[in-house]
Amino acid sequence: MNHLTDETLNEYLDHELADRASAETHLAVCADCAARLAALQALFAELDSLPEEALSRDLAARITPRPSLPAALPRWLTLTATLQAALVVIAIIAAAPFAVDLVSPYLVTVQMPSLTEIVVQFQSQWTTWLDMLSTFRFPAMPQLPPLEISSLMLMIMLAGVSILWLVGNGLLLRKQA
Ligand SMILES: [Zn+2]
Known part of the structure; x- marks a missing residue:
């Protein structure tokens, strides 16, 4: 049985894989590919969450007005x-x-x-x-x-x-x- 390639696993995670059903069939029986998929998933989740948190923190710091500003009338x-x-x-x-x-x-x-x-x-x-x-x-x-x-x-x-x-x-x- 052919193991799933890294490209196939990436496409599977991105929901861009055409033959999703056969990949799932292989993952259900192959602990090796399932482990690689889980590792990729964890890596992507970490990559996804890190820049987003940093970005939102940066934007929030920029948007949040200084405490002295709202008190003063325009x-x-x-x-x-x-x-x-x-x-x-x-x-x-x-x-x-x-x-x-x-x-x-x-x-x-x-x-x-x-x-x-x-x-x-x-x-x-x-x-x-x-x-x-x-x-x-x-x-x-x-x-x-x-x-x-x-x-x-x-x-x-x-x-x-x-x-x-x-x-x-x-x-x-x-x-x-
Ligand atoms: Zn496999």
């Missing part, structure tokens, strides 16, 4: 966040006088809790109403127009801040995705 993210915060602060500072204008009348009212003062105010208000009723003349309301402008400006400012904020966050989310 430069563009820090810049965008800083710019966004600065814009919001500027908008709030710009809107603050209008907000004070808008709120101050109510603050003045709150700061007068004295009953007599309220009564005096009510009386003066009542006289104004009586005056108005008696003369059928609408008194001028000087406070209303500037208040209207202030609240409009404030709303525009707040809308601007909201839009800036939303656009900024949208950009951040899109860049992060």
Whole structure:
């Protein structure tokens, strides 16, 4: 009986042998060829595993980032966040006088809790109403127009801040995705 050649054994191990069945028949009865096959198999397994382990270890070392890197935010993210915060602060500072204008009348009212003062105010208000009723003349309301402008400006400012904020966050989310 002819023993299997080294080439045949290699092809058998690589699953490239055409007549696999007859090789298996010989291996089943020939301890010598079976031992050579086992030795080849062990050698190839060792050769296969060694470079792969070395390669994967090398790649892992290259891919794994340094521990300090993930903690630091990307430069563009820090810049965008800083710019966004600065814009919001500027908008709030710009809107603050209008907000004070808008709120101050109510603050003045709150700061007068004295009953007599309220009564005096009510009386003066009542006289104004009586005056108005008696003369059928609408008194001028000087406070209303500037208040209207202030609240409009404030709303525009707040809308601007909201839009800036939303656009900024949208950009951040899109860049992060
Ligand atoms: Zn043999």
